[in-house]
Amino acid sequence: MMPTSRENGEAPKVTELAQVIQVPHYWEEAKIELMKRDRIMKKLIPQFGDLHLVGHSDPFTTLARSLVGQQITPKAADAAWKKLLLACPKCTPSQVLKAGAEQLSACGLSKRKTEYILDLADHFKAKRVHASQWDQMDDEAVIAELVQIRGIGRWTAEMFLIFNLLRPNVLPLDDPGLIQGISVNYFSGEPVSRSDAREVSANWEPWRTVATWYLWRSLDPAAAPAASDAAPGAPAGTVK
CATH class of the missing domain: 1.10.340.30 (Hypothetical protein; domain 2)
Structure with missing residues (x-):
């Protein structure tokens, strides 16, 4: 086994405490259903091959x-x-x-x-x-x-539901990346209201997390799909 960075006396890597990496059990089923129901998802999902959301357990x-x-x-x-x-x-x-x-x-x-x-x-x-x-x-x-x-705040809690608990049907309406993704892919870049987003997302249930992830990827295809606690274009957090 290779020594960890701590054993080498180096600073621990950000990912060292990720613990058990989790893959959503529902991902393939969700992809199939979304592509059947939604013409945008039918075009978008195949662009990312076998990539999928990866969560962390702690x-x-x-x-x-x-x-x-x-x-x-x-x-x-x-x-x-x-x-x-x-x-x-x-x-x-x-x-x-x-x-x-x-x-x-x-x-x-x-x-x-x-x-x-x-x-x-x-x-x-x-x-x-x-x-x-x-x-x-x-x-x-x-x-x-x-x-x-x-x-x-609510956005941070929703990111936790997505990236830690791997909940399949989260719609983070406070997330600008989601709203931008809907705007670009469904409204030709026109401004999108929360009501518009809800209407579009009704077709995604019960897989709104999966559709959200693909919209994030559509905005930033090079982003590491396995990783982070935040999403492309998402706010840094909610301070109370």
Whole structure:
């Protein structure tokens, strides 16, 4: 086995704590159904071959990474995340709480983001969120729990549903990438309202996550499809 970057004395890579990589079990079925129902999806989906959404399994790490990345560039987010992993190699709630505000701030996090990360860790440590039950809870129930955590708004919660819980029918209407994708592919680039987006997406149910992913890819075909907690063109996060 090759040594990890930590064993080599190097900074841990951003992806090291991704844990178990997950592939949506519903993806192939969804592709077939979407191509049958929707003329745009019929043209769009084959352009990306066997590529598909890939999620990561650790809820705390996923949410912490999302908070770190809010309202900064991906490059700055990666740099801050690498520093945080040096301070908290396992990135567990207990380890983050033990590191405390001073050590987290030294990672380049703002005072507010430091507070958000600590609040997230406190929610997990005190079991004020029910992460072990999220697989059995419906989408809105999970969102309701997540938005109680400082720094997490609906968009961040919906990205969590897509990239961590791999929910098949999420429609993130606050996501500019989705709205732009609908505009470009369905309305010849004309402005699109939330009502327009809902109307178009009615044909995608119960696979709105899958259709959203393909619209993201249509805007940024070179983007790594396996990866991230954020989507092409998506807002950096919602600050509360």
